[in-house]
Amino acid sequence: MLCTTGAFAQFFQLGIRGGLNSYNVRYDAITVNNISIESASKNGLHLGFYSRIQVLGFYVQPELLYTRMGSSITTTTNGNASTADLTFQRIDIPVLAGKKFFGLLRVNGGPVFSNLLKADLNENNLTQNITDTYRNNTVGFQVGLGLDFWKLVVDAKYEGSLMRFGNSISTNGQTFTTDARPSQWMLSVGYRVF
Numbered sequence: 001m002l003c004t005t006g007a008f009a010q011f012f013q014l015g016i017r018g019g020l021n022s023y024n025v026r027y028d029a030i031t032v033n034n035i036s037i038e039s040a041s042k043n044g045l046h047l048g049f050y051s052r053i054q055v056l057g058f059y060v061q062p063e064l065l066y067t068r069m070g071s072s073i074t075t076t077t078n079g080n081a082s083t084a085d086l087t088f089q090r091i092d093i094p095v096l097a098g099k100k101f102f103g104l105l106r107v108n109g110g111p112v113f114s115n116l117l118k119a120d121l122n123e124n125n126l127t128q129n130i131t132d133t134y135r136n137n138t139v140g141f142q143v144g145l146g147l148d149f150w151k152l153v154v155d156a157k158y159e160g161s162l163m164r165f166g167n168s169i170s171t172n173g174q175t176f177t178t179d180a181r182p183s184q185w186m187l188s189v190g191y192r193v194f
Contacts, residue, residue: 013052019188021046023069036076044069050190058099065092084123091115094142106146114138138163153190
C-alpha cells in the first residue's frame, strides 16, 4: 500500500498555495483637455489550490486561485495631482505546462483564465463599484520558474494579458479612453498535501 501511495504521489500532486502579487492596469500617460492620467503598481495577494499531473517527463499544473489586486491612478490637472485606488477581486485558473530539471527546478508557462468578481474605485475616501466597466472574463498567460523542497513549492511568475480588460477609466470627473491590459508579478509558496 505504501508503494502504491508513493507511486501515485510521483504521478499526481495536490496542494494549497498563497502569496503576494504586484499588479498594474497600465494607463500610459494619457492627456485629455490638459488633464493627464498615469497608473502605478500596487501589491495584492492570492490564495488557492494547485494540482500537478506528471505525463511523459513533463507536467500539467492546473490551479484555482482567489486573487486580490489593484493599481493606483494619479490624475494631474494644471500641476495639481490627486490619486485614486483601483481594487480588483477575481478567480484565476492558470493551466501551466512545464518540465522539471535536476529534480529541483521547474520551468512552466500557459494560459490563465480569469473571472472578475468585483472592481472598486476609491477616490476622495468614497468607494464606487465599477465592475461593469471591465470585462467579466479575460484570458492571459503566465510564465515562471519554480522550486520544490520536500513538500514545499515556491513559484515566481509573470502574468500578461492577451486581451483588453477595459476600454476607459473615469476619475476626477474625467473619462479617459484606454487600452487597459493588466500585468502582474507573483511570488507564491505552496504545501503539497499529497
